[in-house]
Amino acid sequence: MANQSAVVWDETFYAAEDLSSKQFYIAMSTGISGTNKLAGICTSSTGTGLLAAVGILQNTSSSTHAVTVRMLGRSKCVASSSAAIAFGAYIAANALGRAFAVTTSGDRVLGIARSASTGASGQLIEVDLLGGFNYVIGG
Numbered sequence: 001m002a003n004q005s006a007v008v009w010d011e012t013f014y015a016a017e018d019l020s021s022k023q024f025y026i027a028m029s030t031g032i033s034g035t036n037k038l039a040g041i042c043t044s045s046t047g048t049g050l051l052a053a054v055g056i057l058q059n060t061s062s063s064t065h066a067v068t069v070r071m072l073g074r075s076k077c078v079a080s081s082s083a084a085i086a087f088g089a090y091i092a093a094n095a096l097g098r099a100f101a102v103t104t105s106g107d108r109v110l111g112i113a114r115s116a117s118t119g120a121s122g123q124l125i126e127v128d129l130l131g132g133f134n135y136v137i138g139g
Helices: none
Strands: 009-015 026-033 036-041 053-057 066-078 090-093 099-101 111-113 124-130
Touching: 009 026, 026 066, 026 090, 053 124
Parallel strands: 009 036
Antiparallel strands: 009 066, 026 036, 026 053, 053 066, 066 124, 090 099, 090 111, 111 124
16 A cells, blocks of 8 residues: 655644554544643544544654644544545544544535555554544535
8 A cells, every 4th residue: 555645734632642552543623722732542533623624643652742633634543443434535533533534514524535455453444534624424
């Protein structure tokens, strides 16, 4: 699986929780501590404001250390193990911060699947990220 993109937008956040086993999970901004942006795992496809997905973690870190979040471009992402994802599906975060295909009105789209998954545990897919401009289905 190639992980290439002509244009990427990566931002540095600080881990608001232990993210040491969360590489390629979907991240959200959890606020600001001083001048540092904080990141945690996104657990909702309908979140707004601070609860909305902003990108995908590119590395791992324990709490309070820097992490890189890809916000625009192509990234690997851990897929949900509860259902298959088709190529071209709109992607959002499930309750575990993994990618799943969304079609429900009100769901916020983080990106578009550029590879498919069968729903098997631990699969990685490629996602073209929309750059933090979460498209809302039916919105």
